[in-house]
Amino acid sequence: MVANVASASSFLVSLAAANQVLLERIGTATRQEPSGDLTVPQLLRLALERELGARELAARWMSACPELDAKLAFARQCGDEARHYGLIVHRLAELGDDLAGFDPLAAGFSPLFQYLATLETTVERAAAGPYTRESLAVVRNEAFIEFCEAQGDSQTADLYRSVIQPDERHHHQLGHRLLERYAVDPESQSRALAVSAQVLTLAEELQELARLKAGICRAPGC
Ligand SMILES: [Fe+2]
Numbered sequence: 314m315v316a317n318v319a320s321a322s323s324f325l326v327s328l329a330a331a332n333q334v335l336l337e338r339i340g341t342a343t344r345q346e347p348s349g350d351l352t353v354p355q356l357l358r359l360a361l362e363r364e365l366g367a368r369e370l371a372a373r374w375m376s377a378c379p380e381l382d383a384k385l386a387f388a389r390q391c392g393d394e395a396r397h398y399g400l401i402v403h404r405l406a407e408l409g410d411d412l413a414g415f416d417p418l419a420a421g422f423s424p425l426f427q428y429l430a431t432l433e434t435t436v437e438r439a440a441a442g443p444y445t446r447e448s449l450a451v452v453r454n455e456a457f458i459e460f461c462e463a464q465g466d467s468q469t470a471d472l473y474r475s476v477i478q479p480d481e482r483h484h485h486q487l488g489h490r491l492l493e494r495y496a497v498d499p500e501s502q503s504r505a506l507a508v509s510a511q512v513l514t515l516a517e518e519l520q521e522l523a524r525l526k527a528g529i530c531r532a533p534g535c
């Protein structure tokens with residue numbers, strides 16, 4: 314048991330280091346200049362699909378995972394993402410966007426969501442979802458906060474800094490704890506590494522596609 318714990322914690326150091334390389338690259342890419350007319354409300358609209366996707370996966374995984382601690386972690390995340398959705402809708406209303414006629418899921422969930430939805434084990438889900446995708450949210454939200462400040466919108470920046478970011482960091486921590494507990498053998502560790510890399514690779518590709526097609530950078534969420 315002691316050997317397992319030591320092996321899980323040293324594995325987590327390697328996983329963090331592997332993710333860090335890709336997260337830094339994504340962080341730099343998302344800080345490129347967005348197209349000139351991109352506004353905070355437009356970026357907040359994009360965040361809605363991401364919050365719904367994170368909530369939906371957490372809900373599915375809460376039901377599907379057999380382990381009680383995993384169920385509780387996904388339940389907590391599910392509630393938080395639903396709350397983020399509501400907070401963003403509220404902030405958009407304050408900014409004059411009542412979302413009339415807007416369906417955040419008009420184009421369906423993203424290819425990243427589709428990939429995540431295929432994962433079947435608790436280790437894969439914890440690694441790809443809370444652990445990796447939530448750390449991606451933190452990186453992107455930082456870049457979005459800077460954008461809001463530069464646009465003079467300190468209220469939206471504050472919503473992200475004070476409310477949403479602490480939750481997303483906590484979700485990452487929940488993933489960390491699940492991996493510490495369950496990624497204790499070489500096979501599950503290699504799956505965790507593979508799915509984490511796949512999440513970040515896909516996210517990087519989709520981000521670049523959005524930049525090329527629509528000049529979108531600095532979008533919050535994951
Ligand atoms: Fe969220």
Ligand SMILES: [Fe+2]
Nearest residue numbers: 367447481484
């Ligand atoms: Fe989250």
